[in-house]
Amino acid sequence: MRTAESNRLAHALERVRPDIREHVRYLDKRIRELDRELHDRLRGSPLWRAKDDLLRSIPGVGPVFSTTLLADVPELGTLGHKQIAALIGVAPLNRDSGRWRGRRSVWGGRANVRAVLYMATTTAIQHNPVLRALYMRLKSAGKAHQVVMTACMHKLLRICNAILSHHTPWRCQPLDC
Numbered sequence: 001m002r003t004a005e006s007n008r009l010a011h012a013l014e015r016v017r018p019d020i021r022e023h024v025r026y027l028d029k030r031i032r033e034l035d036r037e038l039h040d041r042l043r044g045s046p047l048w049r050a051k052d053d054l055l056r057s058i059p060g061v062g063p064v065f066s067t068t069l070l071a072d073v074p075e076l077g078t079l080g081h082k083q084i085a086a087l088i089g090v091a092p093l094n095r096d097s098g099r100w101r102g103r104r105s106v107w108g109g110r111a112n113v114r115a116v117l118y119m120a121t122t123t124a125i126q127h128n129p130v131l132r133a134l135y136m137r138l139k140s141a142g143k144a145h146q147v148v149m150t151a152c153m154h155k156l157l158r159i160c161n162a163i164l165s166h167h168t169p170w171r172c173q174p175l176d177c
Contacts, residue, residue: 060124
């Protein structure tokens with residue numbers, strides 16, 4: 001709604017712009033309040049705090065991505081990596097029919113989580129040695145940028161799922177780094 005109001009402000013008549021600005025200020029205030037309340041509830045529960053700490057131990061995982069995963073993917077850590085990837089929409093699905101073999105693509109899933117996962121992956125590629133190595137290997141193999149990003153998103157999601165399922169903080173293994 002905030003984005004819609006901001007877009008509407010750009011094209012609104014001059015006499016209604018103050019009302020739209022006031023509404024945007026109200027929405028900004030409510031967003032800040034809700035973010036603070038969500039953060040307080042997350043840190044107030046020992047179970048959620050432990051999960052948040054585990055996720056935040058992964059290089060490239062910040063507060064927004066961690067909170068998004070905990071709030072929107074309660075199945076994380078309880079399902080297998082293929083089910084989680086399909087649930088979020090980063091699992092490669094085939095488009096085959098008979099003898100015809102189509103290209104693999106990703107679709108469906110939870111779009112809001114996938115959007116935050118994409119942004120977290122752009123950061124993680126710079127700070128996480130495992131994802132950086134995967135990114136560089138696929139880029140040097142000539143893969144398209146979106147294919148590489150999707151593979152890195154899938155890998156980051158698998159790492160998050162494994163860490164929550166094993167209740168073990170991030171450790172970079174010597175072979176991976």
